[in-house]
Amino acid sequence: MSATASLTAKRLKLRHYLLIGALMIAAAAAILLWMGRNPICTCGTIKLWVGETNSSDNSQHIADWYTLSHIIHGFLFYGLLWLVARRTPIGARLLIAILIEASWEIFENTDMVINRYREATIALGYVGDSVLNSVSDILFMVIGFFFAARAPIWLTVVLAIFFELLAAWVIRDNLTLNVLMLLYPLDAVKAWQGAM
Template sequence: MPNVTNNLLPHRRALIATVVVLLVVLAILLAMGRPPICTCGTVKLWHGVVQSAENSQHVTDWYSPSHFIHGLLFYFFAWLLWVRWKVLGGRPVRHALPIAVAFESFWEILENTPFIINRYREATVSWGYVGDSIVNSMSDIGWMIVGFLFASRMPIWVSVVLAIALEMLTLILIRDNLTLNVLMLLWPLDSIREWQALA
């Protein structure tokens, strides 16, 4: 996707819109009663034990790469819509980042509803999942933003190679990744869950 970053990178108003979206999602998560930090009382930069009460409670974990990949994908879809397919006449759409942040924020809110929390517990290997802390949710959105901006600066093949590498890395190390996460939420397979439980 060379020479198109000027069309999709945010200008000042789009950056302000991004901050507003972040503040709104923060307020919603607080209103939902999500814990600001891990109920263990500490904030870690990294927590690497997937099957633990502290998973999805700290700044980064094994699912942070999935959110980075979200950013790569959101940038790709923005490029398809507004540059490749000339939606809206191919005019520069510099609100692509806040739109991506809004989509990611919607997922973070949905992910912390009782329906999705119970779905994770019933259908995936995350039997003890209790939802994310607010620190973790905001960090997940941050990783998506990093992925979006990374994709805006790199040739498409670099983003593709990195996404595949991150998927393979987490598949090997924790037997889970973005692909399996989506599959197990939508169409859970006992064989995959049993295989993941061996990790």
């Protein structure tokens, strides 16, 4: 097989993985709709960015401050899957990452998790994500995954730290604090987050 034919075969293979990934994301969207999630914000508009976390628009549009966490998910999934399954084709590892992220988006939008966010975090009025936001979160994870696959490790780590510090500074929340407050809520952290 010539080098060109081999490259074409790899591209076709990656296209197949991407098609399967798109179908997985569509299936997650269908499940979220079946669960009763709103397709888009109930305000009836679609915004590219929402910077206000204490509003009914948060987690309803394409991107918000929590988008940074989903990009970091992509970094983490790429790194972990590289460690445990580096001989597995990158397309297959991407599908595993999409499965994990899509499963989280579905689980995150159950009444149990929505109520947990309301009880344990500063997200008192959280009503769950719109389907648009959940799909966007998965796609941002994919962007993070591909970035980590191409960028030097040091750059990915620096960017993840920067995203965490930026979100903590601007909205007093980030991936680390979100996980902490969901699993082991601390009153001092909740008070600090609520002092915005």
